[in-house]
Amino acid sequence: MTRQKPTWLQPIQRVTDALGRLISRIESSVLVAAILLMAINTMANVIGRFALGESLHFAEEVNRILIVLVTFAGIGYAAREGRHIRMSAFYDLLPTQGRRYLMLVMAWTTSALLWMLSYYAFLYVQGVYGTGRVLPVSGIPVYWMYLWVPLGFALTALQYLLTGLKNLLSRQPYLSTKVVDRYAPSEDTPS
Template sequence: MSDSESLEYHSELPGVLGKVDTLISKIESFMLATGVLLMALNTCVNVVARFGFGQGLFFSGEINRILIILITFAGIGYAARHGRHIRMSAVYDMLPFKGRKIVMILISVITAAIMFLLAYFSYQYVLSVFERGRILPALGFEIWWIYIWVPLGFAVTGVQYLLTAYKNATSPEIYLSTGVLDEYTDTKNQK
């Protein structure tokens, strides 16, 4: 996927699945861009305040903590959608086309199951933090609001891997994600 293609993502999935995939992609892209810009702005303002006025913003660290969690867990779904996760592919690359296709479907389904399991456990953690009623010292709001992005990020990533499995099961090509073809696909050995 080139830089110009990644600016405006359109899912290759059919019907409602494609519309939902495209909508989630736009939301993730907005969250990531906004989060990175806000973190940079917050850090710059804090540095100027510290060196220019002798005192930094007392809440700056908490804001950056919130933004790091948001960016991380919005980013895992984004990376899955664009086929950007790290892959160990030595054995996979040696397989024939049909073997790679089957392995890619299995990888996608197993990864989706792991993501949903992590979403469940992180949801349980968010509930436990909610029940304790802990608050951020500087900003004064409940900490569980920060961590709500963790189960959401895992769930969205799980959905993305299920969509990748679906795309591979219904398409003649091999896809790393719903819109990214496997670049190692050997077209002459597809039979």
């Protein structure tokens, strides 16, 4: 017999699902655009170097910015897809409800640590902003390159916060808001 969710949880579930979808679309769009820009920038630089004998002087700086962006936007994507590396020997031994509660604790602990990292990364970006440094060729302020670090940490922290909430509201353990733990037995199987 399947237990019904209380009706007061349904609006919370809809809001968290909608927020997750919105973040997913934004992150996916940013990742696709950044990777395409990196590829185009690199190809243009190679063509310029070998066909025209002149490199694009700004290509390395642009790619450096894009690599930071892809790295820190990618951690949120990996969290949403349940793709982060995890040590699960103890976790796998637990019954379904034990895994769900442990995942809730792990998700919220990870979220808290990522919020803290986001805060310290923001302070770092403020410090870099205060120096007024710019990239030598393009003249882009250096802090623009590092803005993605606190933003990526914050989006990933939000993802883990939502994963914990999903585990709180669900009967099955979730690795992310949309990925059910594949080792979990079905709801019909007793734990």
